[in-house]
Amino acid sequence: MAKTPVFTSEEAIAGLRQSxxxxxxxxxxxxxxxFGGIVTDPAFMVLPLDDHxxxxxxxxxxxxxxxxxxxxxxxxxLDRLIKSAxxxxxxxxxxxEQLRQIVLETAAASRxxxxxxxxxxxAGPGGYGIGPAECVSxxxxxxxxxxxxxxxxxxxxxxxxxxxxxxxxxxLFARIKSTNYLPNVLVVLEAKDRGADNGVFIDQRGMVAxxxxxxxxxxxxxxxxxxPPFDAILSGITIQRVLDFAQRLVEHGVLNAVRLAxxxxxxxxxxxxxxxxxxxIKVAPVVxxxxxxxxxxxxxxxxxxxLEMWNEDTTSAMDQLVAVPYPD
Amino acid sequence: MAKTPVFTSEEAIAGLRQSxxxxxxxxxxxxxxxFGGIVTDPAFMVLPLDDHxxxxxxxxxxxxxxxxxxxxxxxxxLDRLIKSAxxxxxxxxxxxEQLRQIVLETAAASRxxxxxxxxxxxAGPGGYGIGPAECVSxxxxxxxxxxxxxxxxxxxxxxxxxxxxxxxxxxLFARIKSTNYLPNVLVVLEAKDRGADNGVFIDQRGMVAxxxxxxxxxxxxxxxxxxPPFDAILSGITIQRVLDFAQRLVEHGVLNAVRLAxxxxxxxxxxxxxxxxxxxIKVAPVVxxxxxxxxxxxxxxxxxxxLEMWNEDTTSAMDQLVAVPYPD
Numbered sequence: 001m002a003k004t005p006v007f008t009s010e011e012a013i014a015g016l017r018q019s020x021x022x023x024x025x026x027x028x029x030x031x032x033x034x035f036g037g038i039v040t041d042p043a044f045m046v047l048p049l050d051d052h053x054x055x056x057x058x059x060x061x062x063x064x065x066x067x068x069x070x071x072x073x074x075x076x077x078l079d080r081l082i083k084s085a086x087x088x089x090x091x092x093x094x095x096x097e098q099l100r101q102i103v104l105e106t107a108a109a110s111r112x113x114x115x116x117x118x119x120x121x122x123a124g125p126g127g128y129g130i131g132p133a134e135c136v137s138x139x140x141x142x143x144x145x146x147x148x149x150x151x152x153x154x155x156x157x158x159x160x161x162x163x164x165x166x167x168x169x170x171x172l173f174a175r176i177k178s179t180n181y182l183p184n185v186l187v188v189l190e191a192k193d194r195g196a197d198n199g200v201f202i203d204q205r206g207m208v209a210x211x212x213x214x215x216x217x218x219x220x221x222x223x224x225x226x227x228p229p230f231d232a233i234l235s236g237i238t239i240q241r242v243l244d245f246a247q248r249l250v251e252h253g254v255l256n257a258v259r260l261a262x263x264x265x266x267x268x269x270x271x272x273x274x275x276x277x278x279x280x281i282k283v284a285p286v287v288x289x290x291x292x293x294x295x296x297x298x299x300x301x302x303x304x305x306x307l308e309m310w311n312e313d314t315t316s317a318m319d320q321l322v323a324v325p326y327p328d
Numbered sequence: 329m330a331k332t333p334v335f336t337s338e339e340a341i342a343g344l345r346q347s348x349x350x351x352x353x354x355x356x357x358x359x360x361x362x363f364g365g366i367v368t369d370p371a372f373m374v375l376p377l378d379d380h381x382x383x384x385x386x387x388x389x390x391x392x393x394x395x396x397x398x399x400x401x402x403x404x405x406l407d408r409l410i411k412s413a414x415x416x417x418x419x420x421x422x423x424x425e426q427l428r429q430i431v432l433e434t435a436a437a438s439r440x441x442x443x444x445x446x447x448x449x450x451a452g453p454g455g456y457g458i459g460p461a462e463c464v465s466x467x468x469x470x471x472x473x474x475x476x477x478x479x480x481x482x483x484x485x486x487x488x489x490x491x492x493x494x495x496x497x498x499x500l501f502a503r504i505k506s507t508n509y510l511p512n513v514l515v516v517l518e519a520k521d522r523g524a525d526n527g528v529f530i531d532q533r534g535m536v537a538x539x540x541x542x543x544x545x546x547x548x549x550x551x552x553x554x555x556p557p558f559d560a561i562l563s564g565i566t567i568q569r570v571l572d573f574a575q576r577l578v579e580h581g582v583l584n585a586v587r588l589a590x591x592x593x594x595x596x597x598x599x600x601x602x603x604x605x606x607x608x609i610k611v612a613p614v615v616x617x618x619x620x621x622x623x624x625x626x627x628x629x630x631x632x633x634x635l636e637m638w639n640e641d642t643t644s645a646m647d648q649l650v651a652v653p654y655p656d
Contacts, residue, residue: 001426004433005365006357012372013341015363020464021376021453029334030377035343037333044340046374047382048349049358049471054375055448056509057385088510089517098329105332118456120383123513125349128446128473130509130541131516136348143377145456167498173510180508181384181458182416182501185451188459189417213458 017043028110031102031142033093034125038109038142051139052132053122057180059139060084061120062237064103065279066144067314069113070321074103076237077279080177085121087176092121093138103142107324110144116280117144120179150281154197155307158287158299159276161211162191163265164199168209171232187212198276200289203232208263214278215239216286218263218271219302223256225249226271228263238310239277241320245309255302273300283307345371354474356438359430361421361468362453366437379467380460381450385508387467388412389448390565392431393607394472395642397441398649402431404565405607408505413449415504420449421466431470435652438472444608445472448507478609482525483635486615486627487604489539490519491593492527496537499560515540526604528617531560536591542606543567544614546591546599547630553577553586554599566638567605569648573637583630601628611635 007015016022022043030045031038039045053059062081065072078100085092092099099119107117119142126135164187173180187199191212200216201209208216210233217239218226225246227239249255268274274286274294283306285299313320335343344350350371358373359366367373381387390409393400406428413420420427427447435445447470454463492515501508515527519540528544529537536544538561545567546554553574555567577583596602602614602622611634613627641648 001429004359004430006437007363007365007367009345009367009369009372011365012363012367012369015360015365016372016374017337019362019376019453021362021378024378024455026455027378031332032343034347034349035335035340037335037339037343039335039337039340041337041340044337044344045377046344047377048347049373049375049469050349050352050355050473052513054382055389055446055507056513057507058510058513061383089514101329102332109334116456118383125347127352127354127476128444128471129476130513131520132513134476141377143456145378148455148457148462167500170495170498172495176510178510179383179385180510182386182504182506182508185380185384185386185458185460186417192459 016046019043026146028112028115028144029106031106031140033140038106040109045143047141048125050127051122051125052135053120053139053179055128056123056130057178058088058090058123058132059120059179060088060090060177061118061179062177063116063118063279065314066107066112066115066117066324069326070323071104071107071117072314073237073241073320074100074322076240080235080237081119081121084177088178090121090123091138093140099140102140104322104325106142107144108326111326112144115144116147117142147280150284154284155299158285159198160196160288161198161200161286162194162196163290164190164201166190166199166201168201168203174233175235177234184212202265206265208265208268209233211276214276214281217242217275217277218268219273219300221272225255225258225302226263227260229260236278238279241313242277242283242306242310245306249302249305254305271295273303275303275306282310344374347371356440356443356472357434359434359468359470366434368437373471375469376453378455379450379453380463381448381467381507383456384451384458385506386416386418386451386460387448387507388416388418388505389446389507390505391444391446391607393642394435394440394443394445394652397654398651399432399435399445400642401565401569401648402428402650404568408563408565409447409449412505416506418449418451419466421468427468430468432650432652434470435472436654439654440472443472444475445470475608478612482612483627486613487526488524488616489526489528489614490522490524491618492518492529494518494527494529496529496531502561503563505562512540530593534593536593536596537561539604542604542609545570545603545605546596547601547628549598549600551584553583553630554591555588556591557588564606566607569641570605570611570634570638573634577630577633582633599623601631603631603634610638
């Protein structure tokens with residue numbers, strides 16, 4: 001075997017510049033509290049290995065969608081980020097208003113009008129111990145990137161899911177949006193292995209919990225919109241908004257009711273419609289669960305309607321959209 | 329608020345060089361598969377934000393102690409790393425032999441004779457999705473650092489622990505040494521809040537599980553060395569070695585038996601000795617648990633003896649020590 005080269009700092013910089021990662025054309029801008037600024041060169045979208053986010057998963061995150069040059073639901077996403085940080089005992093490195101400004105300025109520096117903006121609060125760099133006492137200060141990182149689009153067939157034909165065998169996180173951890181996502185990763189891999197698109201976590205009591213990075217909702221045959229309560233799963237920002245849409249559909253007589261309560265697996269399987277809901281997937285119909293059809297096995301009308309409402313909301317709900325301060 | 333600066337690549341490099349992190353004097357050498365070499369300048373001990381280790385916790389790790397210029401128990405630690413990678417579905421970027429060589433060469437480049445060598449296998453960089461399909465290749469990172477020493481009083485006076493209220497990981501995840509350590513971090517913080525040094529996870533059945541980053545063992549009043557089975561906790565490399573030492577003490581009539589079986593909390597509280605065992609803490613006596621004395625409230629003789637055996641082993645057990653190929 002060849003001897004591993006020992007690099008000078010200049011060679012390390014050259015190595016970063018030449019790495020495959022540096023050639024990514026879908027990473028547009030990164031803010032790092034480590035150097036206190038924004039970079040647009042992917043080669044330097046890096047963070048210290050000693051950051052406790054990297055080696056201990058002591059970090060929380062959130063993502064806002066950049067659409068038509070505006071950030072959709074930035075404030076509820078920031079509120080949840082701060083709530084997650086509290087749960088993970090990460091002190092804010094800056095006041096909320098400054099975090100918000102940095103997110104907006106990083107979005108502006110990206111010059112993109114469509115994409116995703118994700119941001120992390122971390123216990124910060126400082127060493128390789130377990131507790132954050134050694135950390136010099138908590139960290140904040142922001143990335144603007146173009147997410148991989150979900151296939152069109154997800155919406156036209158619908159998604160297939162399986163019941164995951166991966167154990168669900170204990171409620172305390174399911175409610176914190178931390179970077180401890182190994183269970184979520186394994187659910188996706190398990191689903192692909194079994195010829196499905198995604199998996200559904202079922203809790204110890206046999207109740208529907210959530211999907212890998214999405215919430216799971218149903219429409220019953222008597223037109224009730226059903227979702228589990230949020231005590232043992234992540235409270236999705238998108239599902240919260242979709243619950244408002246569903247309420248509007250009740251007011252218009254399209255749905256009979258919205259009901260947040262435990263959903264036994266058998267009730268879910270007997271639903272007229274099933275859907276996955278999240279900021280990346282929006283509202284997508286599930287047509288097959290463990291090889292069994294949901295409803296008639298085709299995307300249902302309420303799911304389609306909710307997706308339409310989401311699409312409209314991201315374009316026109318001015319109270320949900322924050323303008324990005326692009327340079328002239 | 330001041331506007332966040334947008335840096336050129338040169339300014340980002342300068343920012344990394346000037347960061348607090350760059351001034352660390354206890355990070356000696358880092359290998360990164362991203363640039364395929366070793367750096368000794370802390371400013372460039374970095375990894376891409378898009379690495380799935382960073383933002384999804386899709387990575388596993390292990391640590392070997394560097395002592396007297398040799399790596400103690402490198403091979404069992406590497407075997408466990410590879411087992412963890414299998415559990416986390418991370419493909420090896422290099423064959424085991426090459427991983428081993430890189431660890432040794434990074435230790436050599438550090439020029440240190442005492443310290444810790446930690447290494448991670450990661451799903452790798454490639455994007456911000458959930459699954460590793462987008463990753464260009466799995467990653468390997470190695471750091472040589474000087475860990476913070478545990479206070480002397482841990483060994484002279486003994487440690488205080490509390491029963492943690494943080495929920496334990498499901499067995500599948502407790503057995504994989506992944507970077508999903510938020511529960512472990514929270515246990516340490518909870519212990520400090522309550523005036524103790526560390527916490528003990530108790531499982532749903534009321535059985536002793538493990539500590540934040542250590543195993544927990546006992547000596548009963550009739551001199552039986554007791555440890556829980558390894559089906560729902562991490563199989564510590566150090567405890568495995570200490571179990572061998574305990575067996576030797578049985579052969580010498582110092583202990584009556586070694587027994588691996590569930591330990592109800594009440595049995596633990598009634599023990600003559602309690603100890604924490606791990607590669608960083610070695611073998612340390614616990615003298616108080618939830619404010620109640622263990623045994624006579626002083627470090628016990630078996631714990632001391634096992635620490636002595638560990639210290640001797642790290643100096644003289646040639647079958648457990650691998651020489652670091654330092655440059656001349």
